[in-house]
Amino acid sequence: MTLQQRVALVTGASAGIGLAIAEHLVKAGARVVVNARRAERLDALAARLGPDRAAAAAGDAADPAALTAALDLARSRFGADADLVVINAGRGLAGSAITSDPAQWGEMVRTNLLGVAHLIRQSAQRMLAMAQAPAGPEGPWRSRPRDIVVIGSVVGRHVSPFSSMYGSTKFAVHGLVEGARRELAPSGVRVTLIEPGFVASEFQGVAGYKEEWFRSILERIGPVLEPADVARAVVFAASQPAHVHVGDVLLRPVRQDYP
Numbered sequence: 001m002t003l004q005q006r007v008a009l010v011t012g013a014s015a016g017i018g019l020a021i022a023e024h025l026v027k028a029g030a031r032v033v034v035n036a037r038r039a040e041r042l043d044a045l046a047a048r049l050g051p052d053r054a055a056a057a058a059g060d061a062a063d064p065a066a067l068t069a070a071l072d073l074a075r076s077r078f079g080a081d082a083d084l085v086v087i088n089a090g091r092g093l094a095g096s097a098i099t100s101d102p103a104q105w106g107e108m109v110r111t112n113l114l115g116v117a118h119l120i121r122q123s124a125q126r127m128l129a130m131a132q133a134p135a136g137p138e139g140p141w142r143s144r145p146r147d148i149v150v151i152g153s154v155v156g157r158h159v160s161p162f163s164s165m166y167g168s169t170k171f172a173v174h175g176l177v178e179g180a181r182r183e184l185a186p187s188g189v190r191v192t193l194i195e196p197g198f199v200a201s202e203f204q205g206v207a208g209y210k211e212e213w214f215r216s217i218l219e220r221i222g223p224v225l226e227p228a229d230v231a232r233a234v235v236f237a238a239s240q241p242a243h244v245h246v247g248d249v250l251l252r253p254v255r256q257d258y259p
Helices: 016-027 039-049 064-078 102-130 166-189 203-209 211-221 227-238
Strands: 008-009 029-038 054-058 082-086 146-151 189-196 248-249
Touching: 008 016, 008 064, 008 102, 008 146, 016 039, 016 064, 016 082, 016 166, 029 039, 029 064, 029 189, 039 054, 054 064, 054 189, 064 102, 082 102, 102 146, 102 166, 146 166, 146 227, 227 248
Parallel strands: 008 029, 008 082, 029 054, 082 146, 146 189, 189 248
Antiparallel strands: none
């Protein structure tokens, strides 16, 4: 699988799944702009990946201006607009509408839903401009794949009472992705949804899940997914020939029975 000549943007790339995606994209040949709020981590990642392969664009992935700056950096640093945008930034929240902290709902919706919508919009507008000619069966889209890959969640498909407020944002994101897929497909732009199950990362601690609860999950269904498992799925989808679309990938640990 090769991504030579591709220019990518990955949000939420300072740790976990986003960091692994950036690493795997570069390994597959892509040049990558990495985005997250933690500038020091981003700078260290970009330096490790190499200045000719990676550039850091620190900023809030829910802020349209920060997204514009990241997309502009791809063009200025690598000489072309990003044709592979991975929308990974997001945050979790333990609990349901009954048990979760309502003070955190607004920020979660802003990050998980509105930020995704803004980046789908901005990246789609640029990708559509890459091929001005009509997208017929032999149109210019065949020579340059264009991908928007969104990291959803298994709980955006199967309701979990342990995280239903978080899951509701992923249900909404899944709807956005399918709507964008139907809208952009005739122009040759591929919109892909990746739905991971349990992934071991810093996500659980930030979301407020109790350590003993997650430890019990690991004991019951482990080993769970690692960030690299999700990253390989992203590379696989983006590496397909331009006329082939891997539209939806649901990843679970083998022993995860629910959700």
